Amino acid sequence: MDLTNSVVWFAIALVFIIAVTAKIAIGRTMFDPICKRPCPPLVNSGSLIKLLLTKGPQAMIRDQHKKLGSVFTVSFFGLKVTFLVGPEASGHFYQGLESEISHGNTFEFLVPIFGKEVGYGVDIPTRTEQMQFYNEALKLSTRRSNVDPMVKEVEDYFSKWGQHGVVDLKHEFDKLIMLISSRCLLGKEVREKMFGEVYMLFRELYNGMHLTSVLFPYAPSPVNRRRDRARSKLAKILVDIVRSRNAASSNQAERDVLQTLIDSKYKDGRSTTEAEVTGFIIMLLFGGNHTSSVTSTWTGACLLSHESCLAAVVEEQKKIIGKYGNHVDYNALQEMNTLHCCIKETLRMHPVQPINLRKVHKNFTVRTREGNEYGIPRGHTLASPVLYNNSLPHIYKDPDAYDPDRFSVGREEDRVGGKFSYTSFGGGRHRCVGEAYAYMQIKVIWSHLLRNFELKLVSPFPKTNWSKLVPEPKGKVMVSFKRVAAA
Secondary structure, eight states, X not given: OOHHHHHHHHHHHHHHXXXXXXXXXXXXXXXXXXXXXXXXXXXXXXGGHHHHHHHOHHHHHHHHHHHHXXXXXXXXXXXXXXXXXXXXXXXXXXXXXXXXXXXXXXXXXXXXXXXXXXGGGSOHHHHHHXXXXXXXXXXXXHHHHHHHHHHHHHHHHHTTSOSEEEEEHHHHHHHHHHHHHIIIIIOHHHHHHSHHHHHHHHHHHHHTOOHHHHHOTTSOOHHHHHHHHHHHHHHHHHHHHHHHHHHSOGGGOOOSHHHHHHHOBOTTSOBOOHHHHHHHHHHHHHHHXXXXXXXXHHHHHHHTTOHHHHHHHHHHHHHHHHHHOSSOOHHHHHTOHHHHHHHHHHHHHSOSSSOEEEEEOSOEEEEOTTSOEEEEOTTOEEEEOHHHHTXXXXXXXXXXXXXXXXXXXXTOHHHHHOTTSOOBTBOGGGOOTTHHHHHXXXXXXXXXXXXXXXXXXXXXXXXXXXXSSSOEESSOOEEEEEEOOOO
């Protein structure tokens, strides 16, 4: 891990936690010191500064984990953040009811992007219903129907590559995945008529995610103003599409994710509004587009840096095509177990969200791996350090090694380690609804590349840019390609 960037990342996370916790403390949330069990060991952040500056955040967590056990509290200027290390301590974090433990206003900075009508701009019961809309929109039948459009976008995109050359994978995947999203999530109106405009507006929206926007989402800063202008233009495009579809006859309606969200109804019979559908789509793009692009890039960097892994996935593709022919369908994707394990291992080592946060609304007791029981008071902020938990040596053998086989049948280290041993997609009530869609999309892309090109990583293995909201490869990821002759 690059030390300077690691410290930058932790400084951002630290300021973010302090700011969020301070905002909650100023509000109506009250700390409840009355617990039936003793509180976790407490360490003052002042004593950690030297360790942070010299070795970085992972070393800080490792040091406190070794000294204090798998549950400990760090006092950031009097504001308490409790770290939960390992699956044994993580059950309530991922399984607790929203009334007991939730994001609180951790993601308030996303409201200007998604809209006050959806997600973190609405109350918990409404948000819970809206999550069911996403589950319906991304259900198995929808994913099956999306494979052919995905394959077509991928084939069309890479058909424009020459016989050989050098490309930046980050740039290529960023645009390709937006093309796929336009086709599968936004519908043919965007993909066929206004992709360029939507692509640029979405990039402007995402580029507005600076630290100042996270801490002060409503400040009249230049970054926020650019974000708001892009959001307004994007919303107008989407609202016009929704109105056009609502005006069309039922037999002309598209059967895609956008139409599913338009047709969704709340329990009281109310239909979704134009503003809500707009917010849903922006949330889907924001939550899945960049994360899939980053993961696709990391997957490529990892595969092309490990010859045995690359040879294994290429051999798997030969067998799959021998069985299914040269056209990939849903069943073929489901049999790409080696590629699946490679993507999963990539996400273990490079999770898109290195730390998860929750706010405690009701006292609860946590039992540690060491057998201790601690009371966690209402008002505490909880931190699940995903990146650190993904590297625990008692769960993952040689955790610093890229070893996709650790997830293969018969070994399955994450299953042996117990529930919540692997939380790169969250877990329990908070598991990412787009997990299956993301795996499918990345498999379609890499299946095509592995079958049609010889690839080599020509730039050094990338360091991590921790200053981004979603940690990504730093700089360009340059890869040479040579088209292979059709079998």
